[in-house]
Amino acid sequence: MTIQRFDVATRLSEMAVHNGTVYLAGQVAADGSQDIRGQTTQVLDAIDALLERAGSDKSKLLHVQIFIADLSDFPALNEVYEKWLPHGAAPPRATVQAALAKPEWKVELVVTAAV
Numbered sequence: 001m002t003i004q005r006f007d008v009a010t011r012l013s014e015m016a017v018h019n020g021t022v023y024l025a026g027q028v029a030a031d032g033s034q035d036i037r038g039q040t041t042q043v044l045d046a047i048d049a050l051l052e053r054a055g056s057d058k059s060k061l062l063h064v065q066i067f068i069a070d071l072s073d074f075p076a077l078n079e080v081y082e083k084w085l086p087h088g089a090a091p092p093r094a095t096v097q098a099a100l101a102k103p104e105w106k107v108e109l110v111v112t113a114a115v
Helices: 036-053 071-084
Strands: 003-008 013-018 021-024 061-068 093-097 107-114
Touching (some): 036 071
Antiparallel strands (some): 013 021
16 A cells, blocks of 8 residues: 655655544644734645645544643634534544744644545
């Protein structure tokens, strides 16, 4: 079985597709100056774009992991996330507080989806 990798760099690929499953690397905001709503929107837009490249979309999410720097941002993150999700297609999800790699990042999402 073939593994298809996208945007391969030395350390990681942004996405891999294998056996009908899409695996995304952790997605963070390009503009770290925005608040949690703005960063979450950026991340979800990036996820949409990657899934489209793989021939998938957010209705096919299998699992979502959310890493959030400050739990006080949790309600605002959920507000944006819930508007983004298609009705009736909420995947299994885990959310944990974490120190992210850059201090300006407020949220990072890792998703797995079906093709």
